[in-house]
Amino acid sequence: MKLRRPKYLVETPTSAMNDIAFILIVFFLVCASVEPEDGRSQVIPRSEKNEDRQTSQSTEVGLTPATVTIDGTPYRLNEFQSRIRQILAQKKTEAERVVVLKSQADVPYEHWIAMTGIIERAGGIVTLLLEEEQTVNLN
Amino acid sequence: MILRRKSVEATVPSMAMGDIAFLLLIFIVLLARARDESHLVWQPATGTELVKPANRNASVVIDKQNVTYLNGRPVQVENLAAELEALLGDLPAGGRTVLFKVHKDVIAEFFEPAIEAVSEAGGELHHVLEPAPNPSAVP
Numbered sequence: 001m002k003l004r005r006p007k008y009l010v011e012t013p014t015s016a017m018n019d020i021a022f023i024l025i026v027f028f029l030v031c032a033s034v035e036p037e038d039g040r041s042q043v044i045p046r047s048e049k050n051e052d053r054q055t056s057q058s059t060e061v062g063l064t065p066a067t068v069t070i071d072g073t074p075y076r077l078n079e080f081q082s083r084i085r086q087i088l089a090q091k092k093t094e095a096e097r098v099v100v101l102k103s104q105a106d107v108p109y110e111h112w113i114a115m116t117g118i119i120e121r122a123g124g125i126v127t128l129l130l131e132e133e134q135t136v137n138l139n
Numbered sequence: 140m141i142l143r144r145k146s147v148e149a150t151v152p153s154m155a156m157g158d159i160a161f162l163l164l165i166f167i168v169l170l171a172r173a174r175d176e177s178h179l180v181w182q183p184a185t186g187t188e189l190v191k192p193a194n195r196n197a198s199v200v201i202d203k204q205n206v207t208y209l210n211g212r213p214v215q216v217e218n219l220a221a222e223l224e225a226l227l228g229d230l231p232a233g234g235r236t237v238l239f240k241v242h243k244d245v246i247a248e249f250f251e252p253a254i255e256a257v258s259e260a261g262g263e264l265h266h267v268l269e270p271a272p273n274p275s276a277v278p
Contacts, residue, residue: 015153021160030170035176038189038239039267044258064249105248109241110184110251113266117186130251 011103012072040117045127047131057096059087063115080115085122098125176200176211181242186268196225198238199257200271205249222262237262 045088062069062082068080075083091097099119103112116126170216180203199219202210207216214222227235237257241250 014157017157018153018160021157021164025160025167028164036183036240036267036269037192037195037265038193039183039265040189040271041192041236042264043218043268044188044254044264052229069271086254103251105246107247108243109247110243111252112247113184113186113268128251128255130255 001092015040040113042116042120042126045125057091058098058100058127059084060100060102060129061115061119063110063112065104065107068115081118081122084119084124088119088122088124091123094125097123097125098127100129101126102129140199150247175182176240179208179211179240180204181240182244183240183267183269184243185271186266187271188272190237190240192236192265194234194236196230196234196236197223197254197262198240199223200240201242201245201250201253203242203244204261205245207253216256219253219256220259223262224255227262233263235261235263236265237268238265240267254255 038093062072067074068077069075070080070083088097088099101116101119107136119126163191179200181200182203187257198210200211207214207219209219209222210226223237227237239254239257239261241253254264
């Protein structure tokens, strides 16, 4: 008597491949599009306008990595918030509420963003005071 | 004599579908990477009251190594204003959002000139931040 060997299925089932591939496409697309975008908008006046705005009425805030000053007077970080609110509450016009921010070169971004956040929440308009390098030829 | 009609199988060949889907997948992933900034190493600073930007016209990143990128491409800070102006063109106010992504430890020497460049180009700055784990701790 001849015994027949049974035929096994040796082919890989390919019908599910489409679904797998499309799910992978969706997965990669979703991964690629998830980038953080939440944050805070900030209006910084154009530099040419700044010169007009920097009048004696505007408040000057100085930033170093550890301290913060208002018109030259140093404040602790917890005092700064209440003091800047107090000062800006007295200002009536937009031009008066301009706060000139002068940062030392080594101020980290995290500190800068926290301090400008306080100023803006207090109603101030932040404008930057940057140091410019100039070459002067002496004869 | 009765002639039997040949039965013809009319199935869609699904064997190649997997390959087509994978090619599509590679194509889409490559396209996504062209606009992707995931290769840039930066950690956002923390903030409170974060909002989503209304639109997204350009993205400026300053990474851990203090290198400035415009839309994922390295750029000199001196050229940033001109390149942003070319990108933003004559877009109306409210539609000139520039996402500003700065590593939290980058110092003012590097990020302030970039802020000035955005301002010069008439861009509307949107600092990308992450929500503070304990908002009451943020000054």
